[in-house]
Every structure is written in structure tokens, then in C-alpha cells.
Amino acid sequence: MKEKAKKTKEKSPKVHPDLAGFEMNIDSFGQITSTLNRDTINAFLDKEMPDDKKLNPKNDESK
Numbered sequence: 001m002k003e004k005a006k007k008t009k010e011k012s013p014k015v016h017p018d019l020a021g022f023e024m025n026i027d028s029f030g031q032i033t034s035t036l037n038r039d040t041i042n043a044f045l046d047k048e049m050p051d052d053k054k055l056n057p058k059n060d061e062s063k
Contacts, residue, residue: 018044 015022023035034041 016044016048 019036019041021035022041025033027033
């Protein structure tokens, strides 16, 4: 009996619409390459992720 060849489709992961087309790759030298620049990614993270420092203030040292 012949085994059917498995067809692998490369599916894109579901991403936020602001990050559509975002891809990251690591080359053989360990350098990370991206389709979006760092400033765009940081602006998105600042907008979407809560800042833990604002939510959990540390105790003041002035006490």
C-alpha cells in the first residue's frame, strides 16, 4: 500500500492588523532580521501592552 505524500502548507499565524506582514528571521550568524523596523514594533507595544511600573508602584524610599 502506498503512503500518501503529506502536503505541508505554510500557514501564516494570526496577527494583529497593525502588524500585518511582520516576519522575523535569524540568519546563520545569529543576526535577527525583521520586516518591520524597531520603532514601529516599539510603538505598537507601547500602545497595546500595559506598563507594569504604572500598575504596581514601588514603595517610596523617602518614607
